Structure formats: structure tokens, C-alpha cells
Amino acid sequence: MSSTALAASTGLDFSLAQQLTVVALCALTAFLAHLALAVFNDGVRPFLLDFVQGRTTRSATTAVSFGLSAGFIFGLGAPMALASGVLNPWLLFLPTDILGLLAPKKWLAPLLGGAWGGVVVFGLRGANNLAHGLPVDFLTALQQMATPILFLFTLFPVLAITKQFGKLLGGLAGVVELALVVLTMKVWPDVFAGAPAMAVGVLLLIGFAVARDVRQRRAAERAVAGTVSPTGEDAPVVTAGRPPKNVDPMASLFGASAARLRRHLPLFMVLGAGICLLSQLHVFGGGEATSFLVAKGQYAEAAQVDFYRSLGFIPLIATTALASGAYGIVGFTLVYPIGYLLPSPWPALVCGALVFAAEVLALSWIGKALGRLPSVRDSSEHLRGAIGDTLHLAILFGSLLAAHAMGSGLGILIAGGLYLLNEATGRVVVRMAAAPAAVVVTGIVLNVLHWLGLFTPIKT
Known part of the structure; x- marks a missing residue:
């Protein structure tokens, strides 16, 4: 049995400390979502400004959160956890976004979040055992996704470079x-x-991005210098309007949101401590690739992957936090790699709290820095897009491998057909989650066909 398969078969059996950590963290994240201080779904965060300012209702915001999250929870989070034996943020924190926003009372939000944490730690093991006991074991087949995800994910910097700087540098x-x-x-x-x-x-x-920004800044400085005559008087050259040096549009636009987050700094420090602790316990992976690396016990490699991934999301999280007054549940995700590498829980608690404190306090500065480094900011956007492209291909390819492992050509026909049907009907399930969800449905269909005497499970 491979290390991945071993991890998946023995995972999801949590110790008491791990169970309490998951339940407490889910309770806290639901509470923060209720207060509109933090959510995990980046797509929901911009809507929270209207909610905080009273321009929309709690039920409407909850509906938005559910619509943007349900596909990832059931199509990606749950299958990925069952396949790898490691928890992930889509399974834990997207539901607590919804439950926290749904709760009409402040005291109810942590109860609902904690209850979801209990469902995960106590129910997932039973679902895992049940699925492995079926004639067609689709969870073992889902482990076929590991290799495509790990190796195709390696290419995301190449795609980002190609999109931003052209084919020559991308090919290099x-x-x-x-x-x-x-x-x-x-x-x-x-x-x-x-x-x-x-x-x-x-x-x-x-x-490449820094070099471009340096070149552009020097060119701009030369252009500005060319508008001043040797006598010190303005040359008769009309330049584009420039704001006075003392005016900081970023500060005026984002200052209130940054101040709101700083007022709740102790809560964010507790949140950072909890997420770093969960990562240190090695029952949690922050991404698709890192879930399988953590399952294999390759924590240093998992830390590297999540660190590189964070570079693509820091600008998005920072700007949406400053624009909406709501932070990301996992911050800039820097606590993931720190947690993977730390040797014991106590340093994880301290480091997680300090990292989140630094992130919240630095938000305004990060917003200003991004305004001065447009190419670096664009690189982050290209990184994020490249991560999505590589993972989409990897998950689709891995899902077809899983379908083939379950049912050969028939499995590919059913899973591929479901995926194409989802595309043709306007992506009822989000694209990233559609293929794993199709594999799960394929596994159920093949088991039904077996019980009807119409399909013989493939021996592996």
C-alpha cells in the first residue's frame, strides 16, 4: 500500500486534542462570520460591507454565501478529505461562514459552528469506513488524484510568467x-x-515583476525630471494630473476598515493561534496539493507549496479586507506553513497569534505598497489565475483516473458525462468541484449497478 493510501485509510481518526481543536476553531470562525469580521470565501467578503452598513439583510448575505460555497463544500472539501485522510479549509470554514451569517443571535453562531466541527470529527470517520466497505470503493479510487495534483501544480509559476511576460520568458x-x-x-x-x-x-x-516596476519607476522619474527647466521653473509641458504628495487615497479609502479590524485584534490573534495549532497537529492541509503531502508526512514540502500559494492570495485578501472591513478566516495563509514545520503545539499557538497580529496591523501598509508596485500586484493576480488553471486540469485528469480505476471505460463514461453535463447546463456545480463530485456520484451509480447484477467491481 502506498503512503498516500495508508494515510487515507488510517486518517480521520482524531485524538481528543484534535477533536477539541477542530470544534473550538469552527465555533470561533462561525462567531467571526456572524460579526462580519472574517469569512473564508473570498467571493463573499466584498458583500459584507453592505451588510455591515445595513444596506442588505443577514438572510440575503447568507444566501450569497451558500450559493458561492455549497459546490466547494460537497464537491471538493468532502471528497478531498475522504480521499486524503486530511481535513481542509473548504470542509471546515465554508460551512462556518454560512452558519455564522445564518445565526440570528450572537450566542447561537459559535454553537452552530461547534456543532459542525463535531459533525466533521465524529461523522467523517463513519462515512469513510462506510465508503471503504462498499463493493466499489470510490474513496480509494479518489487517491488517483494525488499525483496529477502534485505534479501539475508545479507548473503554476510557468503559466503566470507566460501570461504576464510572454511566451519567451514563460518557455524559459x-x-x-x-x-x-x-x-x-x-x-x-x-x-x-x-x-x-x-x-x-x-x-x-x-x-521579472520587480525589474519591470523598477524600469517603469525610473522612466517615470526621467519623464518628470524632463518637465523642469534648468532654471528650476516648470517647462511648458503638460503632465497628467498627479495628486498632491500629502494626499494618500489608499489611506482615506481603506482607513476605516483597517481601524475596524485593529479594534478586534485579540480575536484575530486567537484565530491565528487556532489555525496554526490545527496545522501543527498535521490533520489539516491548506490546499489541494498540500492535503496529500501532509497525508504522506512530507511537511516541509507542504510548507513550501502553501507558502508559494500564499503569494498569489495576499493582494486579494488584503484589498478585499481593506475594502470590506472583513478579514480572511485564514489570514494570508502564512500560518499554514509555519504550523506544518513547528515541533509542538505551544510554539504554534504563540506563532499563530503573532503572525495574525502582524498581518492585521500591516494591512494599511500592504495596501499602500501594492499601489506602488503594480507589476508585483499583477503577478499575484496571474499567480492566482495560474493556480486555478493548473488545479482545474489536475483535478479533472485525476478524477478521470479515479473513474477509470473504479469502472474502466464505464466509469470514465459516467464521470466524464456528468462533468460535461454540468458544463452544458451552466456549471450548476463550480468547475473546480465538478469532477470530484462526478467521481463520487459515479461510485454510487456503479455500486447500484453491482447490486442489480449489472456490473462487476474491478479488482485492483
């Missing part, structure tokens, strides 16, 4: 990453081969 980055993957597999076989390649790819992207 691709060659460098491929060489590093081959070298790592040959020289360091115990290291996840994609980790060094991703590191170099992200560094190349940041280097």
Missing part, C-alpha cells in the same frame, strides 16, 4: 522547472520533486 521558466524536477528526482529521491522547481519559478516571477 518551463525549461528551468522541468530540469529541476528531473534533477530532484535523480539526486534527491526522497524530496517532492516539484518543490525546488516551484521555488525557482516563483522567484523568477517576482524577479
